[in-house]
Amino acid sequence: MNIKAICTDIDGTLLNKDRVLSPRLLRAIAKLPSDFPIILASSRMPAAMRHLLADMGRSGSPLISYNGGYIIDDLADTDRVLDNVDIDLDLCEQLTWLGKNTEIHFSLYHGEEWYEPQYDFWAEREAVNTKVQPVIKSAEKVFSKWKSESKGAHKVMCMGSAAEIDHFYHQALEKMGDHLHLYRSKDTYIEIAPKSISKASALGLLLEKKYDIRMEEVMAFGDNYNDIELLQQVGLGVAVANAREEVKAVANEISASNKEEGVALMIEKYLTGE
Template sequence: MKFQMLCSDLDGTLLSTKDNVSDITISEISRIKETTKIVLVSARMPKSMTYLQKRLGVEQEPIVCYNGALVLDGQKELHSTFMDMEYVEKVHTLAEEHQVKLGLYYKDEWYVEQDSERVQKEIKYTHSSPIYRKTKDTLKDWKQREIGAHKIMLMGTKESSDILFPLLQKNLGLYLHLYRSNDTLIEVAPISVSKLSAIKLLLPQKEELQDVIAFGDNYNDMEMLKHVGCGVAVANGREELKAIANYVTLPNTEHGVAHFIKEHL
């Protein structure tokens, strides 16, 4: 197989641990990076991706952050779409009613109201730190700056998330991308963007989606894997994703992406 571009999700896919890529992954990426464009595609914020780019030796390539809401090429902003404050405030209201905390993201800014076990995990796994302040103050600040959220992370319990997710879908599903990254986390993104839309933006004029191979594990990877030339799911991925993938490789903890590259590229 030969592809012009390789796009990979990070958490649960390219990362063999919670916060890093393995030496075998670095080796396999190094073997193909001169002839294949390596693009990291994630729900993460920029600074939680650039350290991984450096580890892989592909910092000269663009990155797709926040599931496609922010696309960067070094310091150059290629694309930015954030959620209108009207919808951000509605998410906040529904979350408050069910005692679910918000993480609010804009570019490299990350705001939370208070520290928690979940926040500490994010700090550890993403190599970034939040600014602690009341959500209402962040919303007021963003209104004054005329910006919005590239991503909202809703941090609750399984029980509260089970209740809140269908309410968000009912009230805001037409206006926002909503998906559960696990039992306790709900992630929210602008409706007009996706990992696939970002990949299309990065394709040179003479290349098509058929020239792209993509790797993923979760619901936010489904559209990407379905429409590129070759979609590969890791074995630890969602069953729905594996069902539509062209191939299923080893789990991320067994360096599934590197294994597939070694065998097929």
């Protein structure tokens, strides 16, 4: 198989147990040609991905953020934003209304913006994990700002107790499931994105606009529900060993876990000859 690019999820896939890029992974990446595309595809915001590109020596590479809702090319002279699909503001307001009598914590994202209602346990945890600091602002003020700017959310993230998150998930799925992806990344998290996008659709668009590469020439890595379509559509879809069973079921190959150098092993096996 002639692999011309890598597309990989971040959390639970690319990062090790310390939530960083391992020395072995960095060595494997360093052996690839400098123009070999390594495309990060994540539910993260761009600022939470750029420092990883810098660590890999790939600053400026295109990013698929918010599960495909916001694709950017930092080195582009024009048309830096390659695609921009957000959740309608009325749906954002409906989501927060559904959770108004709960302890569920709502995080709101658009492009380079991240808003939290207060800097509590959930906000601090996310800031530590992503190395980005939020702006503290109530959902009502965020929605008022976005209304004046004619935009919605690229991602709404809900965090809370497993019981409340489960109840909220089923309510939101019933009422808005035709319009939204609701990803259960953990039993205490829901990551919400527009129904019309995915990591796979974003990669296809990026390859068309930026590279002369086909989906069949990509090796992709993932571990969670939002990676399923991506692994199905590329030439070599790889699930790490810690992936959900549904992800493993569609993968062409299963590597070691993220804690055991799963991505580095496959780069060595297929691309660097080690």
